[in-house]
Amino acid sequence: MAQLSDDCFAFGGPMLSVDEAVKLISTRMTAVSETEGVALAEADGRILASDVVAPLPVPPFTNSAVDGFAVASGDLPAGEAGRFQVEGRLAAGGRAATPHSGHALRIFTGAPMPPGLDTVFMQEDVQLQGDGSVLLPPGLKAGANVRPAGEDIAAGSVALAAGTRLRPQELAVAAALGFTEVDVRRRIRVAVLSTGDEVVEPGAPRGPSQLYDSNRVMLATMLRRQGCAVSDFGIVPDDAERVAAVLAEAAKGNDLIVTSGGVSTGEEDHVKAAVESAGRLVLWRMAIKPGRPVAMGVIEGAALIGLPGNPVASFVTFVHVVQPAIAALAGARWQRPLPLPVRAAFSYRKKPGRREYVRAHLRIAADGSVEAIKFPREGAGLLSSLTHTDGLVELPEDISQVAPGDRVGFLWFAQLI
Known part of the structure; x- marks a missing residue:
């Protein structure tokens, strides 16, 4: 302890x-x-005890970001459409040889890019020809629609820092790196x-x-x-x-x-x-x-x-x-909840030098702005004020009064608990 x-x-x-x-x-x-090792399925909400260092890049190989046709950018004619014979087909999880120079490869999202191919034309942007070739439009930049290896996370980098409160998205990162469990604080x-x-x-x-x-x-x-x-x-x-x-x-x-x-x-x-x-x-x-x-x-x-x-x-x-x-x-990094700016639809006076929290609910005004409506009573014993509002308007120490139309900071209960 x-x-x-x-x-x-x-x-x-x-x-x-x-x-x-x-x-x-x-x-x-x-x-x-x-600390203790916890399976990913049980780690939601736990505090990471040590850095998670990426043992491999994410993605681990260069792959196509779309369904389409892969080519070598050096084969593309400058400033005009190019006609390429289609040679081969490659789906996600498969392997294919590099087509001959001047040929295109039919490729699908997530499939690995064969050596020498670096650009993918989206299938909806090309014209299929009756002889099995495709007409590729001009103007596409080299490397388009391709996800390079390590584009998301580089091998050897800190993917998740110690002190992180693990959420579903952090657990997904750990899974993408091949981990089955993580070290967390008790x-x-x-x-x-x-x-x-x-x-x-x-x-x-x-x-x-x-x-x-x-x-x-x-x-x-x-x-x-x-x-x-x-x-x-x-x-x-x-x-x-x-x-x-x-x-x-x-x-x-x-x-x-x-x-x-x-x-x-x-x-x-x-x-x-x-x-x-x-x-x-x-x-x-x-x-x-x-x-x-x-x-x-x-x-x-x-x-x-x-x-x-x-x-x-x-x-x-x-x-x-x-x-x-x-x-x-817990060794967690504490981040103060950030108030969201809204428009006050109430008047309020407060003592300078003290931070006050006013219970309020939000509404969309006629002009589309988000407004905060103050709970009609102020007693600290009113439990219903926590169930009939959306959160708290935070009034900093240097503020002494609020008038309708003023910008104030709002903290959603969902942010706080």
């Missing part, structure tokens, strides 16, 4: 911006060292738990002042989508000693602990005191809305991130704090 020092997140400055928090995570967290082990007397398990008896715990299933699902192995430690009541005991137990065998609720400074918010008694806590004051407060610390070598209890705040801070932490622990 990843062993972190108790002061790896120590930060003595003012309130952290989102970018500063991510930088601190990426520079202070150490990736797990254990899955990050994460313990997840909720805190508070006010939450109960869905389906359990609920008191008049209690809520069903929705955060834990949301966070566990998001963690699994990040490729983590998740251990569920349930709901821990508001008791500092009990919270400390559960956190100490969760630290055993896990790389990361993610909690929900109890990270504020109120008398009944016990996560801060519990972590300080079991390890070291640096209580982050992040300049983010929704999202503050967020806690971070280390317990017996395991990182801890304490998220707010309000579900929208928990969702937003997971995306911007927990996901970069998982990437760092």
